[in-house]
Amino acid sequence: MISAKITRRQLQFLEAVVKLYKETGLPVSYKDIASRLGVSRWTSYDILQELYKKGFLSVKYRPVGGPGRSEILYEPTEDAIERVESANLFAPITTMGKWFVEIQKKIEKLSVDSAINFVYDHIKNEQNSLIVLLYTLALTIILTKVFNVELREMVNLKAIFNSNTYAPAVLMFFVESIYGILEKNKDSEKIKLDLSEFNKLEEIVRKFRDSSSQVSPSFQDRILKLLSALI
Template identity: 25%
Template sequence: MTLTQRRKEFLDKIINLFRQTGLPVHYATVAEALGVSKWTAYDILKELEKEELLRSEYTLSRTEKAPGRSMVVFRPTEKALRILFQTEAKPELEDWPAIRGRLLSLFDNMKNLNPQKIRDELLQELAKVELPVAFCAYTIALLITHIYMINARSLALLQQIFETAPRPELVLSLFAGSVIGTMLKGMKDVVNSKILSCIQRFQDHISRCGDQEHRLLASFLSEALQRSQ
C-alpha cells in the first residue's frame, strides 16, 4: 500500500498529537483535528496499521458519558517515525553544511566585527526561517552573539557546564535557559522580547526534533562557542 498524501496527512497528525502528550491517540481526536468524520479517521488509521505504521491498543474511557468503556487508540511505530524523518527532515539536513558553515563563519572574526550589527541581522533573518533545524541553528548563533555582547568571558564557562550534560537535548535546553537568565533584568526591552520569542520557538522545535538533529545542533553549539572565544 502506497503512502498517499492523504494517508501521510493522517500519519503526520497522529504523530504530532502523540508527541504532545506521549499517549496513544483516539481516532475521534484525529478526526476532529483534521475536520473529517470519526469513521473516516478510523478506517484510514486501520489502513496505516496494516502497513505497520501504527499500532492499535485498547484502553478504558475516562469520560463521563462512558466511564470504564473500552476504546481503540493508536500510537505510531518506529517505522512511521523513520518514514516521517526521511520525508521531512532529510531535505533540510541536506542544506545543513551550508547553514552550519555560514553561521560559524560569523564567529571567526567576532572580535573584529560589530556584534550588535550581527545580532540585529540574525534577528531579521530569523523572521524568514521556517525549517526547524535551521531556525534552531540561527537561534544558537543569535544567543551566542547576545551573550558575547553582555559578557564574552562567560562563554567559556558556559561551554564547561554544557559538557557535563549527559544528552544533546539537555545541552540545548540548558543553553536556552542560561541565556534567559542573563536577560532577566531587561525582559521588557524590545530586543530582549524578540530574543525571548525566538527562545520559546527554539525550545518547541527542540522538543520535537529527533536524536540526529539534537546531535547536530549540540555539536554546532559546541563549535560556535569555541570559535567565539
C-alpha cells in the same frame, strides 16, 4: 530510527496523527483523522494500519458499547515524531548542515543588535519548533565568538558537546550560558543593547525553551553533533 520508506500520502496521515496527538495528549482515532483530512473512515483506517505495521504508530484499544467491543486508537512513536519533524524542514543531516551554515553566514555579518532582530523576526510567528531551535542556535554560535573569553573561563564547551550528556540538556545549557553572559554585558561598549532589543532576546530564549520540548531528543542529538563540528 526506523528506516522504512513512507509515501507522501502516508506522511500526510502521519503528520495529522502527530499534530492531533500533540494537541490533545491522547491516542488518536482513525475517525478523527478521517474527519481532519476529509477522507473516508476506511481509507483512514487502512493507511494508519500501514503506518502501524511500519512501526510509526502504536495501537491501544478503548472499550465501547457492549462487552467485548472496543475501538482502535493510535499513538505516534518517537520515530514517527522525528520523521514528521525532519520531513517538515529537511530530512538528511547534510542538508541541515548546509542550511545552518548559510544562516550563520547571514548572521555573522550583522552587529549583535541587528543579529537579534534578524532572528527575532524569523521566529516570532514560526510554528515549526525545529526551525526555532536552529535559528536560535545559529545566533548563539555567533555570540560565542563575541564572548569567547568569558565562555572559556566558565566551561570547556567542546568537552560538554562531546560528552554523552542528554542532548536537550546540553543545548539548553549552551543557550542559557551564552545569553546569561549577554545579559551581564548588555550595557558594555561592545554590545549596547537597548530595552527593546533585550526584550526580543528574552522572547527568543523563551520560544527556544518552549520549542525544545517539541523536538525529539534523538533529533536534538543530531543537532548537537552538528554544532560540535562547528564550535
